[in-house]
Amino acid sequence: MTDPGAYLVARAHEAMERLVVEVPDFPEPGVLFRDITPLLADHGGFTTVMEALATAGRDDSGAVQVDKVVGMESRGFILGAPVALALGVGFVPVRKQGKLPRETYAVTYDLEYGQATLEIHRDAIEPGDRVLLVDDVLATGGTVAATLELVRRCGGVAVGIAILMELAALNGRSAAGEVPLTVLTTL
Numbered sequence: 074m075t076d077p078g079a080y081l082v083a084r085a086h087e088a089m090e091r092l093v094v095e096v097p098d099f100p101e102p103g104v105l106f107r108d109i110t111p112l113l114a115d116h117g118g119f120t121t122v123m124e125a126l127a128t129a130g131r132d133d134s135g136a137v138q139v140d141k142v143v144g145m146e147s148r149g150f151i152l153g154a155p156v157a158l159a160l161g162v163g164f165v166p167v168r169k170q171g172k173l174p175r176e177t178y179a180v181t182y183d184l185e186y187g188q189a190t191l192e193i194h195r196d197a198i199e200p201g202d203r204v205l206l207v208d209d210v211l212a213t214g215g216t217v218a219a220t221l222e223l224v225r226r227c228g229g230v231a232v233g234i235a236i237l238m239e240l241a242a243l244n245g246r247s248a249a250g251e252v253p254l255t256v257l258t259t260l
Contacts, residue, residue, distance in 0.1 A: 200228030214248025
């Protein structure tokens with residue numbers, strides 16, 4: 074029997090090859106930016122990608138195995154919210170510092186040049202909730218590691234991470250630790 078998750082990931086990869094546009098020297102010289110807006114604008118491609126990302130929140134039988142989907146600021150919101158809808162569960166945003174109005178947990182992590190802080194509402198995830206993390210790009214892994222820590226502080230259990238694109242040379246995969254990682258395209 075063919076693995077339906079693997080089939081969906083392969084179809085999503087094909088859609089991304091067709092619809093993600095490479096933009097050289099953006100936002101600065103030497104950077105090759107991958108613009109996902111044409112993918113988002115294409116109903117068929119976007120639907121395929123959302124279905125593929127949602128496989129990370131299902132078990133081998135196709136049953137939903139998560140209680141919440143967490144999307145990391147900011148493109149993780151665009152991807153995570155429809156994944157949560159596809160799985161029939163709630164969506165939780167992880168925001169940059171100072172963007173959430175109520176009591177939060179915060180984690181500060183290192184960037185190439187400086188630091189960043191991410192926050193989550195303290196009551197966004199119930200103790201024991203099974204959580205799927207969703208984001209657009211896995212680079213150095215700082216955002217993933219910080220978000221995993223936020224989920225743990227809330228008492229949640231990360232059961233998977235779903236990523237649109239991984240920049241393999243930056244070894245961000247190591248930040249996932251033992252949490253299963255689903256990547257649609259490796260660059």
